[in-house]
Amino acid sequence: MVALLLRLTLLVTLPFVLLLFMTPMPGIDPAWDFANGAGFLAGILLAALFIYSGRPLSEPYYDGKFFMNLHRDLGYAATLLLALHVGVLLISEPQVVDYLKPSATWPMLSGTLATLxxxxxxxxxxxxxxxxxxxxxxxxxxxxxxxxxxxxxxxSVHMLSAGFYTAALWKWFFWVGLIGAAILRPLLPRAALVRGGGSRRRHTASYASWLCAGMVVIAITLALGYSLLANSDLPL
Structure with missing residues (x-):
């Protein structure tokens, strides 16, 4: 369980740090940067759903309901972060509502379609x-x-075409590679599961919910930390 938490934390944190902290852009506003940080993290969690797709893994040696709940609750976590992304932007900058209209530019329209x-x-x-x-x-x-x-x-079209945080070409290649690998992951042949001693541990579904709640806390902390650091006098 601890190993899975560490893997998920690394899976979320590493792309976020590379995309937003490497060759960073100047902060715009704490609320704006927090909202966009939450949006990036929502995208990363959505990609993680293709890795943790509900199929049992060798570790942790839990029953199938744990992995089904993990997939479901990671989806809920991504939805919550996406709601923060849109909601905070609308509250801090009401004119953002124009980005949700059918007449919006394709980068914004693609984000709306992805949300739908x-x-x-x-x-x-x-x-x-x-x-x-x-x-x-x-x-x-x-x-x-x-x-x-x-x-x-x-x-991906929304994140990359908006371009402010992902202007560097290497970030395009990194994100496209990450998303491509995530999409292809379920299509690859499954490796044989390593069987542990005895039966899989049962009644573990609630552990997945707590794990995903922890990931939400970690994600919000990352977005908040980025927004404060980007708008401070400290070097990013």
Whole structure:
């Protein structure tokens, strides 16, 4: 469990630090930079969903419900960060509402479309809704994967085309490589799981929820730390 927490923390922190702290742009406003930091972290967590896709892993040696809840709750965490991204921007800069209109530029429109896709993916993934829409679970998985991949592409267009934080060319290559690897990950052959001694530990689903709650705290702390540092006199 601790190892998984460390892996998730590294998975979230490393891309965030590389994208926002390396060749950084000057701070604009604490609220603005916090909101955009939360948006970047939402995108990273959405990519992580393709790695932690609900399938059991060798470690931790927990039952399948843990990994299903981990995938679900990471999605909730990404949705919360996305809500912070949009909500804080709208409160601090009300004219941002123009970016949500159909007449907005493609970089902004792609962000809106990605958000709408996420708002479709989350409720349709719930067991009661999913079973009504798809009797065949394989069909659900194909639709879920396809819409999720499209969402990640739209998120990438939004993040890279906006360009302020990702103006450096190496950041484009880094993000495209990261997202490409995430999208391809579920399509690769699965390695054989290493079986631990005895049965998998049961009744661990709640651990995943607590783990994801911790990731939200870490993400908000990262976004807040970045916004304060970017708008201080300290060198970034």
């Amino acid at each position: 896709l996420l708002l479709v993916l989350v409720p349709t993934s719930l067991s009661a809704v999913r079973k009504k829409l798809w009797r065949n679970h394989r069909h659900f998985k194909l639709w879920h994967y396809g819409l999720g991949a499209l969402m990640l592409v739209l998120v």
